[in-house]
Amino acid sequence: MTIREVSRRVGRDVKAVHGDVKTLLNAGLLDKTEAGKVVFPYDSVHVDFVMKAA
Numbered sequence: 001m002t003i004r005e006v007s008r009r010v011g012r013d014v015k016a017v018h019g020d021v022k023t024l025l026n027a028g029l030l031d032k033t034e035a036g037k038v039v040f041p042y043d044s045v046h047v048d049f050v051m052k053a054a
Contacts (some may be wrong), residue, residue, distance in 0.1 A: 001037055 007017040
C-alpha cells in the first residue's frame with residue numbers, strides 16, 4: 001500500500017509514517033515494489049531486544 005494509505009490506517013501523520021517506513025525499509029522489515037508501494041512480506045515478526053540505561 002502507499003505511505004499515505006498506511007498513515008490513514010494507523011491514524012498518524014504522513015510525515016511521521018514516512019520516517020517510520022524509511023527506518024523499517026533500511027532494517028529490511030519492509031519491502032518496496034517497483035510501483036513504490038510498501039509491502040510487509042511476513043505473516044508476523046518477533047522482536048526481542050534489551051534496553052539499558054546510558
